[in-house]
Amino acid sequence: MVSPVTVVKSEGPKLVPFFKATCVYFVLWLPTSSPSWFSALIKCLPIFCLWVFLLAHGFSFLGAHSSARKILAGLIFSALGDAFLIWQEQGYFVHGLLMFAITHILYSSAFGMKPINVRAGLVITAVSTLCYLLLYPYLSGPFTYLVAVYIALIGFMGWRAIAGLQLANDLWNWTKLSACLGSMLFMVSDLTIAVNKFCFPVPHSRAIIMATYYAAQMLIALSAVECQDAEVSRKRT
Numbered sequence: 001m002v003s004p005v006t007v008v009k010s011e012g013p014k015l016v017p018f019f020k021a022t023c024v025y026f027v028l029w030l031p032t033s034s035p036s037w038f039s040a041l042i043k044c045l046p047i048f049c050l051w052v053f054l055l056a057h058g059f060s061f062l063g064a065h066s067s068a069r070k071i072l073a074g075l076i077f078s079a080l081g082d083a084f085l086i087w088q089e090q091g092y093f094v095h096g097l098l099m100f101a102i103t104h105i106l107y108s109s110a111f112g113m114k115p116i117n118v119r120a121g122l123v124i125t126a127v128s129t130l131c132y133l134l135l136y137p138y139l140s141g142p143f144t145y146l147v148a149v150y151i152a153l154i155g156f157m158g159w160r161a162i163a164g165l166q167l168a169n170d171l172w173n174w175t176k177l178s179a180c181l182g183s184m185l186f187m188v189s190d191l192t193i194a195v196n197k198f199c200f201p202v203p204h205s206r207a208i209i210m211a212t213y214y215a216a217q218m219l220i221a222l223s224a225v226e227c228q229d230a231e232v233s234r235k236r237t
Contacts, residue, residue: 043083124159143198179220
């Protein structure tokens with residue numbers, strides 16, 4: 001297993017642009033009431049930096065590992081979803097929902113179907129059901145089923161990420177932990193969006209949504225680089 005110190009030394013410098021772009025977003029804190037292409041760019045910039053982070057590992061790395069390609073594709077659809085959500089009050093919320101639904105399908109495929117981990121699946125199913133039951137009284141029209149489908153997709157993504165983390169069997173590594181934490185933060189971010197939009201105003205909702213979202217995307221992007229860091233570790237030992 002690659003040590004955390006090796007991870008920080010290897011991946012930390014490549015993530016500096018992401019951290020800077022995230023700081024720019026929070027420092028500028030452009031008002032959501034005045035959507036513009038500039039505000040869309042600032043919101044998407046950290047995700048663009050995660051594209052660069054994965055591309056910095058080389059096209060040969062991406063070509064050799066389908067999971068990394070799927071996560072990169074998920075980040076591309078995420079950026080599209082972010083851009084649509086800038087104009088959600090102008091009728092583009094569903095477009096953003098669709099982009100992130102595709103993202104979760106890609107991430108689920110990247111995490112794979114082994115091991116199954118039925119217990120984790122049952123827990124996620126129960127949590128997802130409770131979330132939908134919380135939202136259901138506030139939903140109407142097409143959102144009644146669109147939200148149900150979206151919760152099922154993000155719940156499935158979370159299950160596949162959590163299933164890979166086998167702490168009891170001592171088979172875990174930092175990338176599986178990264179994927180697990182990233183998926184859980186993504187679910188927290190999206191649940192906050194849903195509660196704030198459909199149920200009641202959540203205090204400091206935007207800060208909670210964006211902080212958990214950016215952290216989630218960074219952790220999921222980190223989970224894609226397991227193979228290369230394992231090779232680096234072997235060369236040093």
